[in-house]
Amino acid sequence: AQSVTQPDIHITVSEGASLELRCNYSYGATPYLFWYVQSPGQGLQLLLKYFSGDTLVQGIKGFEAEFKRSQSSFNLRKPSVHWSDAAEYFCAVGAGDYGGSQGNLIFGKGTKLSVKP
Amino acid sequence: DTAVSQTPKYLVTQMGNDKSIKCEQNLGHDTMYWYKQDSKKFLKIMFSYNNKELIINETVPNRFSPKSPDKAHLNLHINSLELGDSAVYFCASSQDRAIPGELFFGEGSRLTVL
Numbered sequence: 018a019q020s021v022t023q024p025d026i027h028i029t030v031s032e033g034a035s036l037e038l039r040c041n042y043s044y045g046a047t048p049y050l051f052w053y054v055q056s057p058g059q060g061l062q063l064l065l066k067y068f069s070g071d072t073l074v075q076g077i078k079g080f081e082a083e084f085k086r087s088q089s090s091f092n093l094r095k096p097s098v099h100w101s102d103a104a105e106y107f108c109a110v111g112a113g114d115y116g117g118s119q120g121n122l123i124f125g126k127g128t129k130l131s132v133k134p
Numbered sequence: 135d136t137a138v139s140q141t142p143k144y145l146v147t148q149m150g151n152d153k154s155i156k157c158e159q160n161l162g163h164d165t166m167y168w169y170k171q172d173s174k175k176f177l178k179i180m181f182s183y184n185n186k187e188l189i190i191n192e193t194v195p196n197r198f199s200p201k202s203p204d205k206a207h208l209n210l211h212i213n214s215l216e217l218g219d220s221a222v223y224f225c226a227s228s229q230d231r232a233i234p235g236e237l238f239f240g241e242g243s244r245l246t247v248l
Contacts, residue, residue: 051236058241058242059241059242060138060224060226060239060240060241060242061177061224061226061237061239062239063236063237066236105175107177121179121182121190122179122237124176124177124178126174126175126176127175127176127177
């Protein structure tokens with residue numbers, strides 16, 4: 018069965034420092050992988066996605082992620098964190114095609130990012 | 135204009151009551167979803183509708199009944215509410231077959247059952 022693991026529940030970084038959020042997945046085939054961000058009291062917003070091709074994908078807000086098949090990982094990175102990046106970050110894997118609907122995502126439990134001034 | 139809107143945003147009710155949450159999307163998407171986020175922030179899909187037709191129905195108690203009057207609306211009705219139903223319920227939509235997994239979420243409806 019598909020699953021997503023985010024090993025870090027809570028990470029605190031200083032503003033301007035680099036960031037890496039870890040994500041490991043379990044999936045039989047080539048996965049569809051996603052990172053979503055949830056600001057307090059808000060819904061989730063898609064940061065970036067990987068389907069195939071270049072294993073380094075760029076997203077919005079200066080984020081990028083690298084797919085590493087050998088490690089079953091899809092870690093999220095940002096070179097310089099801003100205070101507005103404080104939020105909850107969710108990694109997700111696409112759970113396949115349900116008669117055409119491809120929005121069945123398996124989410125990790127999230128990593129809360131705090132940013133110190 | 136809000137792309138995916140849910141009402142109400144907050145709902146506090148007693149055990150045993152019946153309540154509904156409404157969702158509307160103005161993105162012209164074909165598919166809509168209900169996700170449940172529990173107190174530990176774990177998100178899990180409940181239902182998916184494609185063009186008013188039920189596509190995904192995960193292992194959700196039959197006290198939960200989705201209704202899609204048209205492809206822009208997906209409502210969630212919950213009968214005989216239980217304490218464990220307390221959660222944040224997110225509606226989402228996607229343009230099916232275009233970009234798999236690109237969901238647009240509403241802001242959530244926080245349900246508290248007392």
